[in-house]
Amino acid sequence: MICLFIDTSSIDVSIAIIKANKIISSITKSIPNEHSIYTTQFIDDVLKESNLEPNDIDKIMVVNGPGSFTGVRIGVTIAKTMAYLLNKEVIPISSLKMLSLSINHDYCLSILNANHNNYYFGLYDKDNNEIIKEQFNTKEKVLEIIKKYKPIIVSNNNITIDNIEISKQELDYINIVNYYLNKESVNSHLLVPNYLKLPEALEKKSD
Amino acid sequence: MKDIYCLAIETSCDETSMSIIKNGTEEIETVILTQIDIHKKFGGVVPEIASRSHIESITIVLDELLEKSHMKISDIDIIGVTYGPGLIGSLLIGLQCAKTISLITGKPLIPVHHIAGHIYANNLEQRLSFPLIALVVSGGHTELVYMDNDYSFKRIGGTLDDAIGEAYDKVAKILGLEYPGGPKVDKLASQGKDTYNLPYPLDDDTYNFSFSGIKSAVVNLVHNEKQRGNNINAEDMCTTFQNRVISVITKKTMKAVTEFKVNNLVIAGGVAANRGLREKLEELCKEKSINFSVPRIKYCTDNAAMIGSAAYYAYKKGIIADLKLNAKATDNLYKY
Numbered sequence: 201m202i203c204l205f206i207d208t209s210s211i212d213v214s215i216a217i218i219k220a221n222k223i224i225s226s227i228t229k230s231i232p233n234e235h236s237i238y239t240t241q242f243i244d245d246v247l248k249e250s251n252l253e254p255n256d257i258d259k260i261m262v263v264n265g266p267g268s269f270t271g272v273r274i275g276v277t278i279a280k281t282m283a284y285l286l287n288k289e290v291i292p293i294s295s296l297k298m299l300s301l302s303i304n305h306d307y308c309l310s311i312l313n314a315n316h317n318n319y320y321f322g323l324y325d326k327d328n329n330e331i332i333k334e335q336f337n338t339k340e341k342v343l344e345i346i347k348k349y350k351p352i353i354v355s356n357n358n359i360t361i362d363n364i365e366i367s368k369q370e371l372d373y374i375n376i377v378n379y380y381l382n383k384e385s386v387n388s389h390l391l392v393p394n395y396l397k398l399p400e401a402l403e404k405k406s407d
Numbered sequence: 408m409k410d411i412y413c414l415a416i417e418t419s420c421d422e423t424s425m426s427i428i429k430n431g432t433e434e435i436e437t438v439i440l441t442q443i444d445i446h447k448k449f450g451g452v453v454p455e456i457a458s459r460s461h462i463e464s465i466t467i468v469l470d471e472l473l474e475k476s477h478m479k480i481s482d483i484d485i486i487g488v489t490y491g492p493g494l495i496g497s498l499l500i501g502l503q504c505a506k507t508i509s510l511i512t513g514k515p516l517i518p519v520h521h522i523a524g525h526i527y528a529n530n531l532e533q534r535l536s537f538p539l540i541a542l543v544v545s546g547g548h549t550e551l552v553y554m555d556n557d558y559s560f561k562r563i564g565g566t567l568d569d570a571i572g573e574a575y576d577k578v579a580k581i582l583g584l585e586y587p588g589g590p591k592v593d594k595l596a597s598q599g600k601d602t603y604n605l606p607y608p609l610d611d612d613t614y615n616f617s618f619s620g621i622k623s624a625v626v627n628l629v630h631n632e633k634q635r636g637n638n639i640n641a642e643d644m645c646t647t648f649q650n651r652v653i654s655v656i657t658k659k660t661m662k663a664v665t666e667f668k669v670n671n672l673v674i675a676g677g678v679a680a681n682r683g684l685r686e687k688l689e690e691l692c693k694e695k696s697i698n699f700s701v702p703r704i705k706y707c708t709d710n711a712a713m714i715g716s717a718a719y720y721a722y723k724k725g726i727i728a729d730l731k732l733n734a735k736a737t738d739n740l741y742k743y
Contacts, residue, residue, distance in 0.1 A: 254511045270495075270496055278506075280466050281466060389466050
């Protein structure tokens with residue numbers, strides 16, 4: 201089973217090829233605003249380094265959000281085009297859950313900065329079940345959850361919420377891929393980003 | 408010579424379109440999914456909503472194209488894609504899809520400038536003859552381009568502010584016509600009289616255009632009349648506006664035809680569908696025995712067929728991109 205992992209949801213682009221609990225090849229680069237340039241190139245690079253053809257991939261795993269709208273769309277467009285043309289399974293991965301899968305914990309709060317004192321977050325128990333569902337919400341709500349559950353807090357970047365410093369969590373590709381390996385794949389046509397947030401134009405409309 | 412089949416992708420604004428074009432001239436199949444109904448309620452294209460719609464439909468459009476054309480992805484020789492100008496979030500969906508196809512198939516990726524595409528829409532009707540002057544008029548562009556050969560562009564003028572189609576849509580909006588209002592203004596213009604006092608937009612010796620002044624003049628006039636309790640005659644307003652705009656555009660276009668000593672004029676872009684503009688240019692070209700070409704309506708608005716035609720000639724010229732090709736919201740056509 202050869203899996204291609206694609207993550208363009210944060211400031212990093214992470215591409216990895218995983219086979220039988222081993223990372224065959226991977227690239228992680230912090231390239232803010234250049235995901236559009238390099239993602240397909242990196243995929244080509246890891247395939248070549250692994251001596252694989254695109255068709256050798258069995259499953260495509262792509263982080264479909266939440267995160268940067270544009271960033272997520274880049275990875276998802278590539279993944280759905282590959283899955284459709286190669287007729288392979290594609291499995292969406294949560295950018296929040298994959299952080300909790302990258303660390304041992306009791307309660308884990310995965311949190312991403314969404315600007316203007318808003319955050320995307322989800323709370324997981326030690327078996328990575330979603331205790332508080334993934335959502336877009338305010339800093340106040342986040343602080344309330346931290347107070348109540350006293351979780352380990354992880355993020356995809358170094359952030360500070362009030363006085364709480366949260367450092368960037370490295371991704372554990374093997375654990376993430378193993379967790380998602382037997383999760384249900386989606387039809388490539390139906391694979392879309394999980395934005396967790398409406399476009400501004402629609403938010404104003406519903407006010 | 409071997410036939411070249413181009414798979415072309417265009418997602419620069421609110422149409423998700425793909426096409427297969429043979430040898431730059433023959434349309435095998437085109438699929439266009441328009442988002443007009445989605446954006447109508449906002450009175451214009453909302454970029455974030457456009458991006459979201461593109462990603463929902465991108466592989467569905469590709470699937471429909473391959474099915475309708477009875478072709479496989481391995482039958483494709485080159486991949487043409489609009490890399491700009493346009494809405495960046497929209498462009499990115501088509502661009503990433505095109506790059507992925509190139510990655511999988513190993514076939515050359517051809518970057519196509521959206522304006523080049525519009526000009527080459529005419530090549531799907533009849534092979535372009537050179538030298539020519541091209542007038543590109545749309546919701547985002549107003550450009551005069553000189554070409555002495557395939558895929559060789561020299562911009563000789565363009566708008567300094569609003570695109571002509573933008574001005575049409577804004578005039579339509581102030582008159583209460585539903586988005587996209589440009590075609591409705593054209594229709595009403597054929598039913599009214601030239602009665603209002605509107606200025607001629609940038610009526611000078613240059614090849615540049617400016618439409619923000621006449622647009623503001625219409626807005627002010629409508630407001631003033633309303634405040635006085637007078638009704639606006641929409642037909643007459645449209646006639647007057649269209650007369651002024653078309654008068655200047657056609658004058659400058661014909662001046663370019665004369666000065667650059669060409670025998671061919673092509674028009675392109677969404678506003679090339681404007682009947683008033685087509686008829687006037689046709690008449691002027693007839694007088695001067697200039698060959699005049701205007702695409703069918705379906706090739707005027709955004710579509711991938713025109714991108715597939717342009718991509719073929721770009722490819723012949725050796726314009727090939729690698730997987731690091733990026734989308735550009737703005738870019739010069741004329742660097743090639």
